[in-house]
Amino acid sequence: MTEENSRYNFLEIEQKWRSRWDEAQSFKASNDPSIKKYYVLEMFPYPSGRIHMGHVRNYTLGDVVARYRRASGYNVLHPMGWDSFGLPAENAAIENKVHPQKWTRENIATMKAQLQTLGLSLDWDREISTCEPEYYRHEQKMFIDFVKAGLAYRRESWVNWDPVENTVLANEQVIDGRGWRSGALVEKRQLSQWFLKITEYADDLLDAIATLDRWPDKVRTMQANWINRSEGAFVSFKIAENGESLRVFTTRPDTLFGASFCAVAANHPLVADLANTNPEISEFIAECNRLGTSEEAIEKAEKKGIDTGIRVAHPLNPEQLLPVYIANFVLMEYGTGAIFGCPAHDQRDFDFATKYELPITPVVLPHGSDPDNYALGDEPFVGDGTLFNSGFMDGLSVEDGKRAAIDALEKNEAGEGTVTFRLRDWGVSRQRYWGCPIPMIHCDKCGIVPVPDEDLPVTLPEDVAFDQPGNPLDHHPTWKHVKCPSCGGDAVRETDTFDTFFESSWYFARFCDPNNSDVAFDKDIVDYWLPVDQYIGGVEHAVLHLLYSRFFSRALKQCGYLEVSEPFDGLFTQGMVCHETYRSEDGKWFSPVEIERVSQSEAVTLDGKEPLTIGRSEKMSKSRKNVVDPENIVQTYGADTARLFMLSDSPPDRDLEWTESGVEGAWRFVNRVWRLASDPAVSNAFNENPPASFNKDALALRRVAHKAIDGVTGDIERFHFNRAVARIRELSNAISDFKGLEGDDIWAKGEAIQILIRLLAPMTPHLAEELWAGFGSESLLVDTPWPKADSELLADDTITIAVQVNGKLRGTLDLTPDMPKADVEAAALDLDAVKALLGGGEPRKVIVVPNRIVNIVV
RNA sequence: GCGGACGUGGUGGAAUCGGUAGACACAACAGACUUAAAAUCUGUCGAUCGCAAGGUCGUGCGGGUUCAAGUCCCGCCGUCCGCACCA
Numbered sequence: 001m002t003e004e005n006s007r008y009n010f011l012e013i014e015q016k017w018r019s020r021w022d023e024a025q026s027f028k029a030s031n032d033p034s035i036k037k038y039y040v041l042e043m044f045p046y047p048s049g050r051i052h053m054g055h056v057r058n059y060t061l062g063d064v065v066a067r068y069r070r071a072s073g074y075n076v077l078h079p080m081g082w083d084s085f086g087l088p089a090e091n092a093a094i095e096n097k098v099h100p101q102k103w104t105r106e107n108i109a110t111m112k113a114q115l116q117t118l119g120l121s122l123d124w125d126r127e128i129s130t131c132e133p134e135y136y137r138h139e140q141k142m143f144i145d146f147v148k149a150g151l152a153y154r155r156e157s158w159v160n161w162d163p164v165e166n167t168v169l170a171n172e173q174v175i176d177g178r179g180w181r182s183g184a185l186v187e188k189r190q191l192s193q194w195f196l197k198i199t200e201y202a203d204d205l206l207d208a209i210a211t212l213d214r215w216p217d218k219v220r221t222m223q224a225n226w227i228n229r230s231e232g233a234f235v236s237f238k239i240a241e242n243g244e245s246l247r248v249f250t251t252r253p254d255t256l257f258g259a260s261f262c263a264v265a266a267n268h269p270l271v272a273d274l275a276n277t278n279p280e281i282s283e284f285i286a287e288c289n290r291l292g293t294s295e296e297a298i299e300k301a302e303k304k305g306i307d308t309g310i311r312v313a314h315p316l317n318p319e320q321l322l323p324v325y326i327a328n329f330v331l332m333e334y335g336t337g338a339i340f341g342c343p344a345h346d347q348r349d350f351d352f353a354t355k356y357e358l359p360i361t362p363v364v365l366p367h368g369s370d371p372d373n374y375a376l377g378d379e380p381f382v383g384d385g386t387l388f389n390s391g392f393m394d395g396l397s398v399e400d401g402k403r404a405a406i407d408a409l410e411k412n413e414a415g416e417g418t419v420t421f422r423l424r425d426w427g428v429s430r431q432r433y434w435g436c437p438i439p440m441i442h443c444d445k446c447g448i449v450p451v452p453d454e455d456l457p458v459t460l461p462e463d464v465a466f467d468q469p470g471n472p473l474d475h476h477p478t479w480k481h482v483k484c485p486s487c488g489g490d491a492v493r494e495t496d497t498f499d500t501f502f503e504s505s506w507y508f509a510r511f512c513d514p515n516n517s518d519v520a521f522d523k524d525i526v527d528y529w530l531p532v533d534q535y536i537g538g539v540e541h542a543v544l545h546l547l548y549s550r551f552f553s554r555a556l557k558q559c560g561y562l563e564v565s566e567p568f569d570g571l572f573t574q575g576m577v578c579h580e581t582y583r584s585e586d587g588k589w590f591s592p593v594e595i596e597r598v599s600q601s602e603a604v605t606l607d608g609k610e611p612l613t614i615g616r617s618e619k620m621s622k623s624r625k626n627v628v629d630p631e632n633i634v635q636t637y638g639a640d641t642a643r644l645f646m647l648s649d650s651p652p653d654r655d656l657e658w659t660e661s662g663v664e665g666a667w668r669f670v671n672r673v674w675r676l677a678s679d680p681a682v683s684n685a686f687n688e689n690p691p692a693s694f695n696k697d698a699l700a701l702r703r704v705a706h707k708a709i710d711g712v713t714g715d716i717e718r719f720h721f722n723r724a725v726a727r728i729r730e731l732s733n734a735i736s737d738f739k740g741l742e743g744d745d746i747w748a749k750g751e752a753i754q755i756l757i758r759l760l761a762p763m764t765p766h767l768a769e770e771l772w773a774g775f776g777s778e779s780l781l782v783d784t785p786w787p788k789a790d791s792e793l794l795a796d797d798t799i800t801i802a803v804q805v806n807g808k809l810r811g812t813l814d815l816t817p818d819m820p821k822a823d824v825e826a827a828a829l830d831l832d833a834v835k836a837l838l839g840g841g842e843p844r845k846v847i848v849v850p851n852r853i854v855n856i857v858v
Numbered sequence: 859g860c861g862g863a864c865g866u867g868g869u870g871g872a873a874u875c876g877g878u879a880g881a882c883a884c885a886a887c888a889g890a891c892u893u894a895a896a897a898u899c900u901g902u903c904g905a906u907c908g909c910a911a912g913g914u915c916g917u918g919c920g921g922g923u924u925c926a927a928g929u930c931c932c933g934c935c936g937u938c939c940g941c942a943c944c945a
Binding site: 046661 | 859860864877878881883926937939941
């Protein structure tokens with residue numbers, strides 16, 4: 001072996017095979033319904049600039065599945081595209097004076113080139129970019145269909161408002177209650193916006209979770225909790241002064257007699273007038289508005305309230321008057337934006353009542369307590385029990401009490417039983433430029449009129465300026481001024497654009513028929529490909545994107561676009577890519593390429609030899625500077641090494657810690673396999689006919705190889721890719737250790753190497769293809785079927801059985817499989833270690849688990 | 859605050875069903891080759907006691923079920939993720 005080829009020349013070899021696959025159009029999916037299909041999809045990237053390790057992990061995982069399924073005979077659809085509308089493009093426009101479209105297209109070009117070096121088995125003919133009119137025109141049509149079907153409507157809702165920049169802020173742009181650029185205290189403002197009626201499908205979206213048996217349980221639970229169906233009641237409290245009612249929602253009507261106050265959200269209509277007359281209340285509402293719109297901020301804030309002075313009558317006991325508070329923890333979006341508080345049986349109400357010295361009346365008696373001597377401790381009682389202090393409901397269980405309370409409310413016309421969901425309708429309006437224009441026209445005479453089909457698409461104007469705050473579409477001198485399609489008079493376009501989740505809610509369908517310019521997609525083609533058989537992406541999308549897509553499929557079905565309700569048959573959520581962090585004494589972060597490792601626990605800067613603290617492994621982020629650029633890795637070690645390391649060390653659903661030494665290890669393995677498999681003597685021998693029989697060692701190697709096929713196949717199907725890599729390494733170790741060099745030995749070695757190459761194909765495709773060609777094959781490995789294990793070689797002729805005494809391991813037995821229990825027991829009792837512990841006595845009990853273990857109880 | 863997960867050697871992890879804990883790697887250490895280094899190869903590698911044979915302990919902590927628990931149940935502790943305008 002010469003010096004040149006003793007190390008694997010990945011640069012040349014990887015490029016060569018990518019060109020071959022391109023020329024052969026190896027990964028082109030055909031819309032041929034006669035072939036069994038498999039649709040593998042990874043969540044498409046936002047073109048932020050450069051690919052990061054999270055992308056590499058995501059697409060490597062998907063590529064293993066795609067290549068494995070292709071080899072298993074499926075017509076595989078494995079596409080890639082760009083989720084290319086979004087806030088970062090506008091930020092770049094403001095900060096770097098670059099047009100969002102230019103910025104986005106350049107990023108796509110860069111990232112596409114980077115992705116292509118990874119050797120992914122993608123059908124690039126199906127590439128889509130959501131910011132192009134060819135894509136978004138179809139969702140404008142969909143939206144108009146949704147409006148016609150009653151699935152989209154308009155109402156007022158609240159946004160974060162930056163009073164200095166005069167702009168709507170995303171939650172992300174609100175830092176500690178202030179605008180991220182201006183630093184101004186954020187306010188809430190009400191705007192009229194478009195909503196999609198996802199709640200129309202709340203029950204169906206919830207019930208159908210049970211059918212998603214190839215989804216992770218955690219995602220199913222999260223979605224169920226997000227939708228959160230709760231049965232309860234609306235209850236009307238009469239307002240003492242004017243006879244109007246305050247309508248509240250409760251899940252605990254049984255505790256109505258324990259009510260000691262009502263509370264409303266700061267933006268509840270009831271208090272709108274009070275704010276004008278009472279400065280204290282107006283200040284409190286302003287304070288609540290500063291919390292922003294995120295539920296997290298609201299729920300985390302200290303629970304506070306203010307008495308409005310309004311008094312309401314208890315619906316079942318009209319003599320009792322309750323104070324009405326404005327409370328910062330009541331959400332206008334949930335229920336009716338008003339609650340009644342029962343401090344004795346709810347933690348938050350208890351804290352609130354304690355703080356404002358409101359009465360705490362227990363009405364649920366814990367089982368086994370004495371009603372005459374019962375007192376609540378310093379905690380509310382939230383468990384099951386028997387109602388008391390509750391008039392006609394005394395003695396009922398909590399469940400019966402709920403029913404009795406609802407009956408009484410309905411009889412008094414003071415409320416009724418109801419079902420509510422935590423799920424809220426999806427607000428899709430955004431006051432931004434870089435999104436899909438909402439195809440609506442506002443006419444003073446005709447109201448809101450959809451843009452007629454023949455005028456679609458409504459495209460974004462390209463001549464926009466970002467030098468003044470607010471929405472550039474709104475500032476544009478001409479774009480929004482149009483004639484009303486209905487009356488022909490002067491009218492204005494809607495200047496809001498869609499939430500970018502709109503694009504990602506149907507892109508998987510567009511991939512089925514991406515070049516169709518007439519319609520979003522042909523129904524027959526989509527019905528062939530959908531649902532996606534395997535969807536792969538980050539768990540951060542567990543509720544929003546994945547729920548919106550499920551809703552969208554239903555809405556599209558209702559409008560006649562397609563047949564499936566559930567877009568994703570199988571879902572896999574991968575973990576994050578992490579790296580340790582480096583920090584100097586003055587708190588500055590250093591990136592992995594700016595440091596030098598001195599020992600296991602010490603690092604210094606490259607130049608000044610300044611000592612650095614090594615922090616624990618965290619998600620790669622620009623702010624911590626603990627990012628590793630995939631392009632550097634691919635240039636230094638090649639794509640196969642990067643892919644292999646991504647798959648080796650951690651299970652795909654857990655976080656992966658990126659380490660230099662781990663990559664080195666993968667690189668060493670690539671070279672090891674390269675040396676092991678490039679022996680022409682072995683491949684020539686293997687290409688002869690197999691020998692009639694094998695000696696013991698050759699047979700043992702064949703067993704290892706065929707078990708590897710069986711194991712790796714099962715591991716890939718179950719997403720145990722790290723285990724699959726470990727098995728491949730075991731096979732490679734067995735081949736290395738194998739010493740036979742002639743006759744049946746060398747044939748067996750050739751077979752094992754050939755299996756090794758084929759098992760590596762989904763993980764390190766370039767290396768495998770190169771070795772495959774070197775093994776004398778004429779056809780491409782990507783066109784070669786997945787290997788099949790010989791079932792006769794999967795069983796061993798001896799197995800090891802553990803022998804325990806009182807549950808402790810005392811020895812092992814090597815026996816032939818499936819021996820009668822009595823023989824196994826006798827063999828176990830005959831072991832010296834066992835005899836010594838028995839001391840000549842009889843065991844009390846012997847448990848024999850066939851082919852596994854014997855436990856002797858003395 | 860609400861919701862969801864995770865916790866096994868120095869490190870990443872393995873352990874279909876409750877049945878030999880630590881596969882496969884990384885790091886470390888020792889050795890071979892080399893003028894030297896790199897690369898490669900060989901060996902050791904949970905803790906502890908012991909010359910050894912071997913013993914004892916050991917899967918975040920405390921209990922429980924079982925012939926047998928990393929795995930099941932109850933209660934804690936710690937870490938991470940999501941929370942509706944980031945994608």
